[in-house]
Amino acid sequence: MTFTVAIIGRPNVGKSTLFNRLVGKKLALVDDQPGVTRDLREGAARLADLRFKVIDTAGLEDATDESLQGRMRKLTERAIGMADVSLFMFDARTGITATDAALADLLRKREAPVILLANKAEGNAGSSGALEGYSLGLGDPVQLSAEHGEGMHDLYLRLMPLLDAHEPVEAEGDIDVDVDVDLDTDGEGNTGAGLRPGRPIQIAVVGRPNAGKSTLINKILGEDRLLTGPEAGITRDSISLEIDWDGQPFRIFDTAGMRKKARVQEKLEKLSVSDGLRAVKFAEVVVITLDVTSPFDQQDLRLADLAEREGRAVVVAVNKWDLETDKSNTARRLREDFARLLPQLSGAPLVLVSGLTGQGLDKLRAAILSAYKVWNARIPTAQLNQWLAGEVAAHPPPAPGGRRIKLRYMTQAKTRPPGFVVFASIPEAVPTAYKRFLVNGLRRDFDLPGTPIRLFLRGGKNPYEGKKVKQMSALDKHKKPRRGPE
Structure with missing residues (x-):
């Protein structure tokens, strides 16, 4: 069972900044304006060797009605009920306010443990304000700076025994794998085709x-x-x-x-x-x-x-x-x-x-x-070339300037979305309208409704391109080639 930590506090004390630091990404929006966070945001947190789920919450206010602030408070109270431990954060530079005291009363009624965090505690002004946290009756405040990463070791020391007491003993042979990447990708940045068991x-x-x-x-x-x-x-x-x-x-x-x-x-x-x-x-x-x-x-x-x-x-x-x-x-x-x-x-x-x-x-x-x-659809190359031959026979591409365009070969290069490559004699001369004609035909004949389709045209490589060709004289053209020993 995942250990869950909720970050609680009044607006603009730095909850989202700490959330971003714990998850190692800028997932939550951060701004000087109070009340930026409104919904509950969850993330996989890392603190040294500790792994847990962290919830960023909206700033708690006194409103208890059906106003926007009241509905935000209900969501935050729900997060407190879901959490195994609450990180109650206050602004050390501002000191303890009446709202902080009211929130402390709310948290004391809960059975889950509470860790008091004095954020923005860097410098003399922050250190003196952090001492006011003792008045809340929630134990020693952890002095930290979520923005600069100061005090994270002290937070680690407070969380470690709580996680150790919560973690079940793993059965022999169990392997704890920590996965950072959401999508399994191949070398081209495409995820594998089709549904994968257990993969969202x-x-x-x-x-x-x-x-x-x-x-x-x-x-x-x-x-x-x-x-x-x-x-x-x-x-x-x-x-x-x-x-x-x-x-x-x-x-x-x-x-x-x-x-x-x-x-x-x-x-x-x-x-x-x-x-x-x-x-x-x-x-x-x-x-x-x-x-x-x-x-x-x-x-x-x-x-x-x-x-x-x-x-x-x-x-x-x-x-x-x-x-x-x-x-x-x-x-x-x-x-x-x-x-x-x-x-x-x-x-x-x-x-x-x-x-x-x-x-x-x-x-x-x-x-x-x-x-x-x-x-995620993938079409066999044989079917694609059989289809291409039929389309070209029924509706050949135009011949700009009298030059005939040959569509030689077709294959599917990627999925997600489906991408196809057509090898042509003069790829740059194929009109956009004809490309659209081929894309619509793929949708129709291979049942690919709605999904974006990428069609790329490529030309065959000239083996003499970039090489110096020796000029033959008229006499050389009539010389008989020398025969080797028989």
Whole structure:
């Protein structure tokens, strides 16, 4: 069973900075503005030889109602209940505040141990403020600087006995393997084709603000794990969650709502959008979430185009379907608009769902698995060349300037997404329209709907290219070659 550590404290005391240091990556957004973190973010932490799960939480405030701050507090209290130990952090430069004292009272009521952290304790001002931590009655404060890495050894000494008491004795022959890499890749950066037992499929859920992404993921999880509400832009950074969805493991990334670039002015929103774009690049399947009340907005089309350019499998989920009254006509119009506005994703699954009621979730799961399977498709070379010969015979490429283009050979060079190489006599002369014709034919004849397809043209190498050819005189041409001894 994994040992879990939750970092608790009021806003802007440095919780996310410590979280990033423990996981060894800049996963959580960090900014001087208070209240940047809103959801619970989990990560695999390392501290010397200690391995544990760490949870970054929102800053605890006094609000207990159904306001945004109140809902954030409930999520943080839930993290405290999940944790084996809480790291209660306060700002040593500010000293103990009334909010810190109230949070200490809350933590004392819990059975799990609490380690008091005096962050920003570097320098004389920090050292004197750290001494105020004794007034909370939670033991000796650990003085550290999460930003500069000071005091981490003292934190290690406090955590080590707790982990030792928690760790079960491993049976003989058990091997503890620590894995850093999420994706198994080959030499070209492609992961192996097909589903792998126990390996989660990476999914990024993207969309405009208030499209219902977090609500949809909560319904998939079966619990209110992500912060939701009527306010637009609640989610600020990409939250990664691992789940078992009807026997298939998934890692789902909930991303911040992405607006038009011209409207993104604040530094924090720019960081949130960058975090979401990074999630798309590392995903395998991108679920583009549309609001049924305003589908296929210009920003939705940009997100779909981004996923296609990044070579990700795409599933379009039209959310809030429970609000629609004229379902049959709306569904028909949505599919027509999809085919017209996103021809580069022709055949990609479009699923009608409701994150509030759970309608269509089984179809969404099936669509994700189908898109993932197509994204991993591999076609034998013999079938490709037989198909290419038929296409060229029926629709030969044009002959620019009277030069005939020969398409000699075709093979699949990669998967994820499928990539094909065609060897041609004059590759640079093949028009873009003919390349598109071949791509559409591959989709149609090999059942590759929706997934991005990459088609590359290569030319045969000239064996005399770059070599000096000896000029033969007219007399040399008529000389008989010398015969060797018989």
